[in-house]
Amino acid sequence: MSTVVLLTATGLGLGALYFLVASGLSLIFGLMDVLNFAHGALLSIGAYATWWAASGHLPGAGSGGAGFVWAVAFGTAVGTVAAMVLELALIRPLYERPREQVLATVGVGLAVPALLSAVWGADARTFPGPTALSGTFGLLGARIPVNRLVLIGAALVVLVALRLFLGRTRHGLVVRAGVEDRAMVTALGIDVRRAFTLVFAIGGAAAALGGALGGLYYGSVDPGQGTSLLIFAFVVVVMGGMGSVSGAALAAVGVGLVQQFANYYTASGLGDLAVVVLLAALLLLRPHGATGRLA
């Protein structure tokens, strides 16, 4: 029983991490048809910025209490700015050329981890977290690490905030309409390109937050972390349906749980395998993706 509880908690924590990466990825693809290969790099930027701040380089930030919250906020802000710069400087001039946009993000996805490892080394760095979050708590006989709870909580907050934003605000309405039919929104006289920057900023913020909290989950940061999460985030995006935030949340939980349970109860690595095969099977059975926006 305690094993099941622990696996569930870990799977949910992993799912929360996937959701933070996939929600932005999904919105970006849904709205702009850009498969953002630089999304993992945005996560890494957030993780490194938080690590840099929490190691005492940023005044007021530290590894404990309010200092850590400030460090996470700083990391998220850096990721947001990086995403906006990426959109304004690289993606925007390549509109109407989706393949070149994808290629440009591939280039950024290669360059940023290389730059991070040039500056801070290719080896994993220990992530300084508050002692309050490094412990465990008891639940139904299992000792569950507190940081899983933090991840799940953050993902829930992001999910609710995104749903409120998309459902209750005018900008959210434009984004939703753009996901449905971009040409129509443009025809109605709304500059949909502003929504592009907005969606990139939101996606970057979520991914950077994922990076900051992923540092807690893994206990360390390394340049390749974002890229290795990206493939599973793709799986989540495809399974959840492009452009659907709630779908991404459901798929993220499913993928996280399947991975944890299969890795534990069958052979290690088989869960990862199952998930990617699931992606292929799903795409082949429903070639147009869950919402018909793919292909």
Add this chain to the structure above:
Amino acid sequence: MTLATQPREKTAAAAPPAATGRLGRFARWWPMAALAALLAAPYSSLPLPGLLDGPIGSAGNLQLLALCLVFGALATGYDLLLGRTGLLSFGHALYFAAGSYATDVIMIEAGLPFGAAAVLGLLFGVALAAVLGSVSLRVGGIAFSMVTLAFAQAGSILVERDPGGWTGGEEGRAAPADKLPASLVGIGNTVNLYWIALAYLVVTVAVVHWAVRSPTGRVWEGIKENERRVEVLGLRPYGFKLTAFVLAGALAAVGGIVHLLLTGGATPQTTTSDFTLSLLVMVVLGGSGSRWGPLVGGVLYTWADHRLGDLAGSGSVADLPSVLRVPLSQPLFLLGTLFVVVVYVLPGGVVRLPERIGAARRTRTAPTAQGS
């Protein structure tokens, strides 16, 4: 069948006669000159300071040159999908790794000699490409890219998992020296490996050239331009796309076998999605859809990947302030940045550079010609 759009090769080939005189003749003959230089390389003791460390003919440099040729050829084969048929596959590394690992494992586990193992390895790569290609090509666009990515990732996880101790997990698996011909083992025989790599390159370029000029190649061109129109003409694109996929997979599998010989083992790095992405970078860097572009891109990328790191450690760079020195020490950062720049300002890749410069010069001289 005739397609209204002329093959792009024609328009590119039409340029040299227009560029009159010596330049045109050079453009036609430079591949021969390059091949002659490559044939002469092992016998040369000429140093290329900056480009290579020591004389060209030394074992280390021949190894690097051979790697450059293998990746140039591999990129040329990959461009059959990307630049000729318009298929963005993110799983091409799988077929390269399949050739490499299958040959290695057959040699070790079944005890077959290298020749037989290589043939079986190639067959395995072709069969894998045929099976996975026939499945992946049922979807198009980004979905195709994702399915190929998923299959390649599954292959990568399998190799890392080391099923039955066959793949050696993260360490990879060294090729058994006793199963290889004696002429291919040891540093003294690097030159033989170089010849094999060069032969692979020549074969790949010839096959791709021939395939693109064949009627099937014309249909690929049509699929790339407008798939719907090919269907309207009464052709099923699926079979043609599958042909391109399997041919590219077969060429990649041969490349994997050559790589196995060259590096003395199969490594899990060749299975990763990063490896496919680097192929993509090579092709786009050099110039997708052109005859020599992917080759140039592959050679450039491999050389930069191996040599820029050494250069960064050398004196001239070490004296620079850290703002410049740190990014310069990472070849991948430079390559990624260069790649973005090429995507931006040089959509045809590096091979289009002379043509573009020529075009720019012509437009500058044109007004004066009209005036006189």
